[in-house]
Amino acid sequence: xxxxxxYDIALLFQAMVRTVELSLGGGVxxxxxxxxxxxxxxSDMRGxxxxxxxAVVYVQTIRRIPFIxxxxxxxxxxxxxxLDVSATVVAIGSIGLIAAAYLCEILHGGVxxxxxxxxxxxxxxxxxxxxxxxxVIGPQAMSAVVPPAIGYLVLFIKDTALASxxxxxxxxxxxxxxxxxxxxxxxxxxxxxxxxxxxxxxLTCLSRLLEKRIxxx
Amino acid sequence: MTGLxxxxxxxxxxxxxxxxxxxxxxxGLAFVxxxxxxxxxxxxxxxxxxxxxxxxRSYSTALTNTPQLSQIFAVFxxxxxxxxxxxxxxxVVIGMTLNAAAYLADIxxxxxxxxxxxxxxxxxTLGLNRRQTYLRVILPYAGRTMxxxxxxxxxxxxxxxxxxxxxxxxxxxxxxxxxGSTTFRVLEVxxxxxxxxxxxxxxxxxxxxxFRRTMERMV
Amino acid sequence: MPYIDVRDVCVRHGKxxxxxxxxxxxxxxxxxxxxxxxxxxxxxxxxxxIGLQPVWRGQMGVDGRIVDMAAPASARILREQAAIVFQQxxxxxxxxxxxxxxxxxxxxxxxxxxxxxxxxxxxxERLGLANKADVLPADLSGGQKQRVAIARALMLRPTxxxxxxxxxxxxxxxxxxxxxxxxxxxxxxxxxxQVSHAMNVVSSLSDRIVLLEDGQVRAVGKGRGCAAxxxxxxxxxxxxxxxxxxxxxxLRPDPDx
Numbered sequence: 001x002x003x004x005x006x007y008d009i010a011l012l013f014q015a016m017v018r019t020v021e022l023s024l025g026g027g028v029x030x031x032x033x034x035x036x037x038x039x040x041x042x043s044d045m046r047g048x049x050x051x052x053x054x055a056v057v058y059v060q061t062i063r064r065i066p067f068i069x070x071x072x073x074x075x076x077x078x079x080x081x082x083l084d085v086s087a088t089v090v091a092i093g094s095i096g097l098i099a100a101a102y103l104c105e106i107l108h109g110g111v112x113x114x115x116x117x118x119x120x121x122x123x124x125x126x127x128x129x130x131x132x133x134x135x136v137i138g139p140q141a142m143s144a145v146v147p148p149a150i151g152y153l154v155l156f157i158k159d160t161a162l163a164s165x166x167x168x169x170x171x172x173x174x175x176x177x178x179x180x181x182x183x184x185x186x187x188x189x190x191x192x193x194x195x196x197x198x199x200x201x202x203l204t205c206l207s208r209l210l211e212k213r214i215x216x217x
Numbered sequence: 218m219t220g221l222x223x224x225x226x227x228x229x230x231x232x233x234x235x236x237x238x239x240x241x242x243x244x245g246l247a248f249v250x251x252x253x254x255x256x257x258x259x260x261x262x263x264x265x266x267x268x269x270x271x272x273x274r275s276y277s278t279a280l281t282n283t284p285q286l287s288q289i290f291a292v293f294x295x296x297x298x299x300x301x302x303x304x305x306x307x308x309v310v311i312g313m314t315l316n317a318a319a320y321l322a323d324i325x326x327x328x329x330x331x332x333x334x335x336x337x338x339x340x341x342t343l344g345l346n347r348r349q350t351y352l353r354v355i356l357p358y359a360g361r362t363m364x365x366x367x368x369x370x371x372x373x374x375x376x377x378x379x380x381x382x383x384x385x386x387x388x389x390x391x392x393x394x395x396x397g398s399t400t401f402r403v404l405e406v407x408x409x410x411x412x413x414x415x416x417x418x419x420x421x422x423x424x425x426x427x428f429r430r431t432m433e434r435m436v
Numbered sequence: 437m438p439y440i441d442v443r444d445v446c447v448r449h450g451k452x453x454x455x456x457x458x459x460x461x462x463x464x465x466x467x468x469x470x471x472x473x474x475x476x477x478x479x480x481x482x483x484x485x486i487g488l489q490p491v492w493r494g495q496m497g498v499d500g501r502i503v504d505m506a507a508p509a510s511a512r513i514l515r516e517q518a519a520i521v522f523q524q525x526x527x528x529x530x531x532x533x534x535x536x537x538x539x540x541x542x543x544x545x546x547x548x549x550x551x552x553x554x555x556x557x558x559x560x561e562r563l564g565l566a567n568k569a570d571v572l573p574a575d576l577s578g579g580q581k582q583r584v585a586i587a588r589a590l591m592l593r594p595t596x597x598x599x600x601x602x603x604x605x606x607x608x609x610x611x612x613x614x615x616x617x618x619x620x621x622x623x624x625x626x627x628x629x630q631v632s633h634a635m636n637v638v639s640s641l642s643d644r645i646v647l648l649e650d651g652q653v654r655a656v657g658k659g660r661g662c663a664a665x666x667x668x669x670x671x672x673x674x675x676x677x678x679x680x681x682x683x684x685x686x687l688r689p690d691p692d693x
Contacts, residue, residue, distance in 0.1 A: 069410055079404075123485075140529070154661065155352070160284075162286060175287060189287065197279065197282045
């Protein structure tokens with residue numbers, strides 16, 4: 001029933017790899033950005049106040065702008081500054097910018113679930129900053145951070161589909177290309193949806209599993 | 218590198234602002250129809266043990282694990298094959314409705330699961346039938362606990378509706394793109410557009426919390 | 437000069453002064469109790485002693501060494517000489533009892549894990565918790581949690597042991613056990629400061645009683661049986677469910693001893 005040639009299959013495969021690349025790259029950037037933003041938000045040094053406010057404003061604002069608009073802004077900003085970067089890099093950067101804001105909310109919220117008393121107990125033991133995070137705050141915040149973070153990852157894997165709008169040939173764009181080549185649309189889009197599902201569903205299951213595990217404890 | 222010039226954007230600001238209405242219309246329509254579908258899906262999930270329940274669950278699993286953009290593409294390309302000719306606007310609304318139903322059914326299902334079992338029994342002893350039980354007892358009770366999740370999803374849908382521009386719909390992003398391609402001031406117009414989306418979202422947050430407070434006061 | 441000498445501690449919240457020129461002193465091996473109505477600043481005072489509560493002014497002398505409590509670096513120094521047992525214990529729920537005890541010695545004092553574990557096990561045995569080393573805090577009873585918290589504090593080898601409401605969360609029959617333990621520790625030379633609402637425990641345990649009111653020290657009683665001698669303190673205790681002269685827990689050592 002499907003009239004895919006091996007060129008079509010190769011295109012789909014490459015596009016799928018690109019989608020995974022976008023997700024992974026954006027995810028890694030996002031985690032790094034979220035850690036920096038959260039550190040800024042939690043810092044209690046007096047001189048840091050302007051940066052703290054900036055971090056909160058960034059997190060609150062960027063989550064209220066559609067991904068596609070952010071993508072255009074980063075794309076044309078890069079162009080205007082004369083940066084010679086590929087569309088893929090622009091897309092990864094944009095995903096990273098947005099993921100940092102969302103993951104910061106999750107991370108910040110998770111850290112806030114650790115009771116003040118636990119932090120004080122670590123303080124009076126004279127544990128230095130790194131040890132308070134490594135032994136006390138980190139492990140206890142983990143359960144409130146990891147499942148929603150994976151849940152969010154699943155959400156933004158699907159957002160990578162929008163990278164097609166600045167010319168990245170990822171999975172959804174491959175579907176459009178194949179459909180325009182005259183292949184049967186219904187089958188092409190079924191295939192594309194199935195491939196997304198194959199990437200996303202295992203992660204959804206993982207997130208649910210972790211959530212249940214934590215609920216048991 | 219050239220400087221930013223917002224003037225061409227500001228002369229077309231009224232046209233751009235009109236897009237806000239289209240954006241809210243798309244998200245609103247898809248939300249309302251999605252919610253209607255979702256009520257059906259959630260009740261199926263709640264009332265049945267076997268196949269229907271599994272089908273309802275599978276629907277949510279399938280649509281929440283695939284991109285909304287590809288779903289709209291599928292609607293856009295496949296409806297004409299079935300002999301149904303619809304406008305891009307309608308394709309987007311249909312695609313977003315189907316997508317929203319999947320997420321909203323999950324939210325409703327979780328909310329209904331939190332309704333105490335006695336409520337069902339009390340409704341029975343009061344002589345309410347199934348339909349009345351859901352409409353008068355279960356959904357209103359669940360609605361209150363689910364309000365934050367529903368409001369949050371509406372915000373997500375406002376952001377998601379920007380995809381309509383890809384299909385040529387003149388929503389906020391679509392109009393921004395139009396202005397960009399006639400004035401060649403894409404960065405400027407997108408910055409303004411981003412600001413408008415943020416303002417819209419903050420305004421919605423305010424409206425929702427006001428709505429919630431008055432709702433709570435009425436109880 | 438007294439062994440512990442805290443003077444002139446002031447705490448401000450905006451324009452409010454929650455602690456005004458509070459101070460007390462104590463000799464080595466004494467048990468000091470802070471009492472007073474709620475909101476009088478007892479717990480705030482206790483928390484200043486370990487740098488959990490920023491102070492506007494104040495100094496603390498330990499064995500002749502003076503610490504400026506308002507200095508930014510004072511918290512670390514205060515925590516090197518004192519340890520605290522919180523009202524809700526503050527045990528790390530994700531770590532075994534043993535790891536709770538060895539965390540600070542290995543990470544802060546850089547002692548070897550083996551050495552720290554050896555000491556921790558000995559301490560747990562002394563407190564009757566020998567078989568609890570490897571369980572998680574959630575599996576302990578309230579009294580056991582408290583003894584683990586005390587053991588964790590003792591691992592720091594403090595000169596000053598602070599306790600916030602040590603008996604408030606305990607069953608009545610466990611209260612006596614804690615009293616005996618604190619007495620034992622004091623006899624070994626540890627100076628103990630506690631905040632307490634349990635007037636019976638206060639009157640039978642304390643070598644000194646500090647009555648706080650409105651952030652100020654109203655009265656200080658010194659010596660065993662001081663509760664009954666000072667009118668302010670006796671009055672407060674009698675209205676707060678205790679008998680200043682009584683010793684129901686039988687903790688007060690024989691005066692001739």
